Each structure stands twice: as C-alpha cells, then as structure tokens.
Amino acid sequence: MSIVQLPIAKAITAGLRDAMRADEHVLIMGEDVGVLGGVFRVTDGLHAEFGSQRVVDTPLAEAGIVGTAVGLAFRGYRPVVEIQFDGFVFPAYNQITTQVAKMHYRTGGRVRMPLVIRIPHGGGIGAVEHHSESPEALFAHTAGLRILAPSTAHDAYWMTRQAIETDDPVIMLEPKRRYWMKGDVDTDHRPELSPWQAAVVRPGTDLTLLAWGPSVPLALEAAASAAQEDVSVEVIDARSLSPIDVPTIADSVRRTGRLLIVHEAPVLGGLGGEIAARITEECFYHLEAPVLRVGGFHTPYPPARTEHAYLPDLDRVMDGVDRLLAH
Amino acid sequence: MIQLLSADGTRTPHEEFDEVLEAGGLATPERLRGYYRDMVMIRAADLEATSLQRQGQLGLWASALGQEAAQIGAGHAARTQDYLVPTYREHGIAWARGIEPWRLLEMFRGISHGGWDPHELRTHPYMIVLGAQAPHAVGYGMGLQRDGAVGTGDLERDTAVLALFGDGASSEGEVAESFTFAASFEAPVVFYSQNNQWAISVPTSVQTRVPLAQRSRGWGIPSVRVDGNDVLAVLGAVRSGLDSARAGEGPRFIESLTYRMAAHTTSDDASRYRPGSEEEEWAEKDPILRLRRHLAGLDEIDEAYVATCEEEAHDLAMQLHHHIHGMKDPDPMIVFDNVYSEPHPIVDAEREAYVQYLSQFEDEEAGR
Ligand SMILES: Cc1ncc(C[n+]2csc(CCOP(=O)(O)OP(=O)(O)O)c2C)c(N)n1
Ligand SMILES: [Mg+2]
Numbered sequence: 003m004s005i006v007q008l009p010i011a012k013a014i015t016a017g018l019r020d021a022m023r024a025d026e027h028v029l030i031m032g033e034d035v036g037v038l039g040g041v042f043r044v045t046d047g048l049h050a051e052f053g054s055q056r057v058v059d060t061p062l063a064e065a066g067i068v069g070t071a072v073g074l075a076f077r078g079y080r081p082v083v084e085i086q087f088d089g090f091v092f093p094a095y096n097q098i099t100t101q102v103a104k105m106h107y108r109t110g111g112r113v114r115m116p117l118v119i120r121i122p123h124g125g126g127i128g129a130v131e132h133h134s135e136s137p138e139a140l141f142a143h144t145a146g147l148r149i150l151a152p153s154t155a156h157d158a159y160w161m162t163r164q165a166i167e168t169d170d171p172v173i174m175l176e177p178k179r180r181y182w183m184k185g186d187v188d189t190d191h192r193p194e195l196s197p198w199q200a201a202v203v204r205p206g207t208d209l210t211l212l213a214w215g216p217s218v219p220l221a222l223e224a225a226a227s228a229a230q231e232d233v234s235v236e237v238i239d240a241r242s243l244s245p246i247d248v249p250t251i252a253d254s255v256r257r258t259g260r261l262l263i264v265h266e267a268p269v270l271g272g273l274g275g276e277i278a279a280r281i282t283e284e285c286f287y288h289l290e291a292p293v294l295r296v297g298g299f300h301t302p303y304p305p306a307r308t309e310h311a312y313l314p315d316l317d318r319v320m321d322g323v324d325r326l327l328a329h
Numbered sequence: 330m331i332q333l334l335s336a337d338g339t340r341t342p343h344e345e346f347d348e349v350l351e352a353g354g355l356a357t358p359e360r361l362r363g364y365y366r367d368m369v370m371i372r373a374a375d376l377e378a379t380s381l382q383r384q385g386q387l388g389l390w391a392s393a394l395g396q397e398a399a400q401i402g403a404g405h406a407a408r409t410q411d412y413l414v415p416t417y418r419e420h421g422i423a424w425a426r427g428i429e430p431w432r433l434l435e436m437f438r439g440i441s442h443g444g445w446d447p448h449e450l451r452t453h454p455y456m457i458v459l460g461a462q463a464p465h466a467v468g469y470g471m472g473l474q475r476d477g478a479v480g481t482g483d484l485e486r487d488t489a490v491l492a493l494f495g496d497g498a499s500s501e502g503e504v505a506e507s508f509t510f511a512a513s514f515e516a517p518v519v520f521y522s523q524n525n526q527w528a529i530s531v532p533t534s535v536q537t538r539v540p541l542a543q544r545s546r547g548w549g550i551p552s553v554r555v556d557g558n559d560v561l562a563v564l565g566a567v568r569s570g571l572d573s574a575r576a577g578e579g580p581r582f583i584e585s586l587t588y589r590m591a592a593h594t595t596s597d598d599a600s601r602y603r604p605g606s607e608e609e610e611w612a613e614k615d616p617i618l619r620l621r622r623h624l625a626g627l628d629e630i631d632e633a634y635v636a637t638c639e640e641e642a643h644d645l646a647m648q649l650h651h652h653i654h655g656m657k658d659p660d661p662m663i664v665f666d667n668v669y670s671e672p673h674p675i676v677d678a679e680r681e682a683y684v685q686y687l688s689q690f691e692d693e694e695a696g697r
Contacts, residue, residue: 033528033529033531034529034530034531036530036531037530037601037602038529038530038601038602039601041529041596041597059530059531059535060535061500061531061535061536062459062497062498062499062500062501062528062531062536063500063501063502064501065502066500066502089457089458090458090459092458093460093501093502093503128388128439129388129389129439130388130389130417130436130437130439130457131436131442131457132457132458133457270675299664299665299676299679299683300668300673300675300676300679301664301665301668301676301679302442302668304663304664305436305439305440305441305442305659305663306388306438306439306440307438307439307440307658307659308439308440308658308659308661308663308664309439310661311661311662311664311683312664317690318686321686321689
C-alpha cells in the first residue's frame with residue numbers, strides 16, 4: 003500500500019527517515035532531537051535507527067547548531083537542523099542571514115548549502131511567550147533562502163524530501179498547531195506539482211483567498227462558509243514562500259477580480275504586503291477591489307488567553323470577505 | 330564541590346562561608362527554620378501549580394521541585410538592594426524576593442507576559458529565551474558602576490547583580506559574551522548556574538566536558554561549585570560572591586549542583602530519556618529533608634513547627650487554587666497596550682479598527 007494516513011508530524015518523520023535511508027549524508031541536528039525525538043516527536047525513532055552520528059543532540063546553542071551545519075555542508079553533508087520553536091531561531095539569525103543565505107553567491111557558485119532548517123511555526127496552541135511566532139517575512143526578505151510552508155500531511159512528507167534534495171538552503175515552516183492533523187500520504191509517487199508552486203485547493207469564481215501553512219484549513223473553512231451564502235471562494239495554498247508563485251495567484255485573481263490574503267504574521271511588513279503589491283502591478287485592470295489582508299497586529303504576540311483576538315479566525319476572515327465584496 | 334550540610338544533615342565547617350554566614354546572621358536557628366518554611370511553602374505552591382495545569386487552569390508549568398535550596402538560598406543571600414535576573418524556573422527566587430506565587434502563575438496561565446514591576450521588586454522579568462538575560466545583568470552592573478553604587482564600602486548600599494541561568498543555557502553565545510563583558514569591565518555580577526543535570530532531555534555532559542564551574546576560569550572569573558541541595562552552601566557562596574562583587578572586585582561564577590526532580594515542564598515526559606532510579610537516588614539528597622534533619626540534630630525543630638509549616642503550605646496551595654480558578658480572562662484589547670510608550674499611529678489605527686470590528690457583533694447581538 004503506497005497510501006498511508008498520517009498526521010503532519012509523522013509525515014515529516016517519514017520524510018526524514020526515507021531521506022536518511024536514501025542518502026547517508028543526511029544528518030539531523032538540534033536540541034532534544036535524539037532520544038526524546040524532539041519536543042513534538044518529529045524525529046521520534048530516528049536516533050534508534052540511525053544512531054548519534056546521524057541524529058545529533060547538540061549543545062544548547064542555536065548559532066552553533068546552524069553554524070556547524072554550514073561547516074558540515076562544506077564537507078558534503080546535508081544537515082537537517084531543528085529549531086525547537088519559532089521564537090528561538092534568532093540566536094541563529096546571524097548564521098542564517100549572513101552565512102547560509104549568501105555562501106553560494108559569495109563563492110561564485112562554488113559552494114552549495116543544502117541545509118534544511120525546520121521550524122515549528124505559528125500560534126494557536128496556548129503557549130507561553132516566544133512559542134507562537136510567524137517570522138516568515140524576515141526570511142523571505144533574505145535572498146538566498148528558500149521557504150516552504152506545508153499545510154497537509156502529503157505536502158509535509160514530500161516537501162521534507164524535496165527540501166533535503168535541494169542544493170539551496172530551505173527553511174521549512176511546520177504548522178505546529180496542525181501537527182496532529184491527519185491526511186493521506188502517497189509515499190511512492192512523487193507529486194507532479196513542484197514544491198515551489200502554489201496550489202488551487204478549492205476552485206471558485208468570486209474571490210481568491212490566499213493562505214499558507216496553518217491558515218490553509220481556516221481558509222477552506224471560510225470558503226465553505228461563504229458557499230452557504232452563495233459566494234464562491236477560490237482558495238490557494240501558497241506552499242512556497244520563497245519563491246512566491248505569483249503566476250498562479252495572478253491567474254486566479256484575473257478570473258475572480260478580488261484577493262484576500264490571510265496569514266498569522268503581522269500584516270505590517272508581512273508577506274501579504276509583497277504579494278498585494280505584485281498582484282496590483284500584474285492584475286491592476288482585473289481588480290474589482292483593493293487587495294485586502296487579514297493577519298496579526300503590529301503588536302508582539304500576545305499572552306495565550308488573548309491570542310484568539312490576535313490570530314485570524316473564521317469571523318475575521320469572513321469580515322475580510324464581506325469587505326472585499328462590498329466594493 | 331562545597332557542601333556544608335550532607336544528605337543526612339551533618340554539618341561540615343567551611344572557613345570562608347561560615348564567616349560570611351556568621352557576619353550576615355544568615356545561619357541562626359531562626360533563620361534556618363525560616364528557610365525550611367520557605368522551601369515547604371514553595372514546594373506546595375509548585376505541586377499545586379502542576380495540578381492547576383492538569384485542570385486546564387494553566388497552559389504550562391515548569392516545576393522547580395528539588396531546586397528549592399538552590400533558589401531559596403540564593404534569594405536570601407542577596408541583599409535588599411541587589412538586582413536578581415532569573416530564568417523561567419526561579420520560583421524560589423521569586424518567593425524570596427516577595428513576589429506572590431500567583432503572579433508567576435499569571436504567565437503560565439497566559440494572561441500576561443510578565444507579572445511584576447522589575448524596578449520595585451529589583452527582580453528582572455522571567456526570561457524564556459535561554460541566555461538572553463545574562464547580558465542584561467552585566468549591563469545593569471555597568472550602570473551600577475557608573476552610579477557610584479559599587480565599592481564604597483557600605484554593605485547596605487553597594488549593589489550587585491545575580492545572573493541566573495541553567496546548565497543548558499550556559500552553552501548559549503550570549504552567556505559567553507556576558508562573561509567577556511563582565512570580566513572586561515569588572516562588572517559587579519555573580520553568574521549563578523543551577524546545574525540541574527538536564528536541559529529537557531539532554532544531560533549536562535553534552536554542554537560541558539569539565540565541571541561547569543571551570544567554564545569561567547578562562548575569562549579570569551573565579552568560580553566555585555557548591556552543593557545546590559544544601560541551603561547553607563548556597564547561602565555562603567552567593568553572599569560571598571555578591572559581597573565581593575559589590576566591593577568592586579569584579580564578577581564571579583557559581584555552579585550550584587542540583588537536580589530537576591520533575592519533568593522539564595508539564596508538557597514533558599522524562600521517562601523517555603532518564604531512568605526513574607536517578608530520581609530515586611536524588612530524592613535521598615532532598616534539600617528540604619536535609620535541612621530538617623540538620624535542625625533536628627540541633628534540636629531546633631519540633632513536630633509542632635513542622636505541622637504549622639505544612640498547614641500554612643496547604644493554605645497557600647488552597648489560596649492559589651481559588652485565586653486561579655477565580656481569574657477572569659483578560660480583555661482582548663490588552664493586546665494593543667504597551668507596545669510603545671508613546672502613541673503610535675499604526676497601533677492606534679489597528680486598535681480602532683478592531684474595536685469597530687467587534688462592535689458589529691454587539692450590533693448583531695442587540696438586533697436579535
Ligand atoms: C534560545 C532558546 N532555545 C531553546 C529554548 C527551548 N528550551 C526551553 S528550556 C530548554 C532547556 C533549558 O535547560 P537549562 O538551561 O538547563 O534549564 P532548566 O530547564 O534545566 O532549568 C530549552 C531547550 C529556549 N527557551 N530558548
Ligand atoms: Mg538544566
């Protein structure tokens with residue numbers, strides 16, 4: 003049987019395992035990734051199968067984790083680094099932005115950086131401070147990094163494999179609050195769709211709703227709810243955040259004339275702004291309304307018992323839909 | 330490793346620390362009974378917090394079980410004017426500083442990011458980003474130097490800083506940089522690391538191949554390793570370190586060897602990575618039991634005192650229970666508060682838009 007039902011977390015585990023079996027240069031590094039199997043159990047069982055040379059519980063230092071992964075990549079290894087939570091990537095920000103992102107460029111293409119940096123990201127899990135961040139714009143703004151944001155188990159499996167196979171550094175933003183959301187995974191057949199492309203996950207005609215990662219199920223829920231009011235919403239899962247697949251989004255917007263972008267990250271300076279600008283440039287004469295965004299506020303991520311106000315939810319997305327249709 | 334109280338409560342003299350304890354009146358029978366009571370109280374609060382988490386009242390709890398002496402000792406070793414810079418597991422430090430336990434629970438419940446006024450209580454906010462607080466401690470010390478609050482010889486006025494971090498956090502670059510700054514500027518800082526043997530599932534041996542205390546010596550920062558389950562050794566080391574720092578003699582480093590008796594947090598399952606026998610072994614070295622044995626040996630504690638402490642601890646747990654169960658969720662509008670100290674048009678506009686957005690629902694409700 004090539005199709006299995008897996009939660010997203012376990013689909014990533016399977017992707018890592020298969021990649022490690024296929025290529026002995028694939029290594030896993032991070033805090034608590036060994037015997038414990040990671041705080042989300044994504045690396046569960048890998049230490050038992052591959053041992054401590056390939057599944058490395060590192061000292062507790064993110065700059066060191068990413069920096070040594072760079073050195074390993076120079077030696078031909080393909081390190082997969084786990085950052086325990088989104089809020090703890092920042093000690094490694096220097097290595098990621100000044101080293102990982104630029105090494106290929108500054109060596110005139112002589113050195114490749116096939117690193118994968120896995121980051122459980124986003125909020126909605128009732129966590130304490132620094133465990134619910136959405137830093138994608140910071141990385142998307144940095145040339146040299148690729149970013150994937152799977153929203154389904156199937157994508158989680160294949161994107162893990164493809165991120166590892168890619169010779170460029172890839173940041174994998176894993177939708178932590180959806181880790182236990184199950185889906186069918188076909189591990190035998192490589193998807194035809196490139197990981198760097200967006201997918202229309204629900205066709206529609208009145209409005210395009212773009213989301214990624216943890217916000218995709220919300221977007222689908224909103225589309226279902228709109229359908230009850232005879233509004234036909236087309237949902238696009240961006241899948242890749244660097245590059246952003248502008249043609250697929252533009253194609254949809256030319257048909258619907260309206261675009262709503264939903265993300266958990268703050269709207270101010272968020273990726274939605276970049277996408278809105280590009281769509282406005284490319285589809286200006288097709289637009290019936292300004293591109294709207296629903297997302298986090300220009301505030302730090304708030305305490306857990308107020309996060310429901312900060313995070314886009316069905317009501318806020320539907321409010322966005324209404325405002326778009328009012329034009 | 331310096332130990333003044335062995336596991337069975339036997340007292341070993343220590344020239345330097347005994348002098349410090351004596352001078353500060355820190356080891357009188359009355360004081361000792363006080364530490365005992367403090368430890369019993371915070372243990373009860375800690376256990377109650379764990380059960381509040383299980384009841385869904387807290388999002389998470391990071392237990393300090395087993396580390397009571399390492400924290401109560403350090404907290405009381407500080408003088409009132411000193412500034413303490415904790416991690417997120419410093420409930421005994423908070424208690425010693427007079428921070429009510431429910432203020433800690435606020436954070437773990439998810440209704441605030443920080444429950445007290447750091448200036449008023451001379452205690453930095455709890456810190457979740459590992460190691461990030463260490464340079465703050467050094468910078469605070471640099472401020473004290475500029476304010477003439479170091480080295481005047483007045484023990485009641487000269488001030489020092491206690492920077493806390495765990496064995497795991499000791500690997501973060503910011504801790505190394507803090508050592509460099511503190512050494513370079515001879516800042517009045519005592520770095521105090523509770524080596525509780527684990528950083529979640531990773532043993533201290535992954536962070537350091539030599540006793541952690543040796544780490545600072547390459548910086549020229551003198552260091553000691555004390556038994557962190559021995560409240561007297563902790564008191565002696567921390568008071569001595571802080572007094573030397575306040576006297577202008579530069580930084581020191583203390584490794585306080587203890588044990589994290591509970592799982593890392595309520596989200597963790599320690600049985601996945603450590604044998605239960607290790608916990609049993611450390612239960613024998615329990616800090617509270619040890620002090621009680623010592624007091625009993627001195628004939629300075631009786632059943633009645635023990636019973637009173639337990640009653641008070643029970644009352645505290647009940648109070649916490651009721652306080653937390655009675656807590657209302659905050660108004661969501663607090664999301665927009667305190668982002669800046671001065672008006673910010675974008676935040677203001679977003680707040681206003683959110684108010685407008687919410688009012689639609691009120692209208693809908695009213696229309697029904
Ligand atoms: C910069 C950073 N990286 C990772 C984490 C996740 N994390 C929280 S606690 C912890 C282990 C800390 O161990 P230690 O410093 O020994 O303190 P202890 O928990 O034992 O008190 C980890 C990895 C974090 N909070 N901050
Ligand atoms: Mg520790």
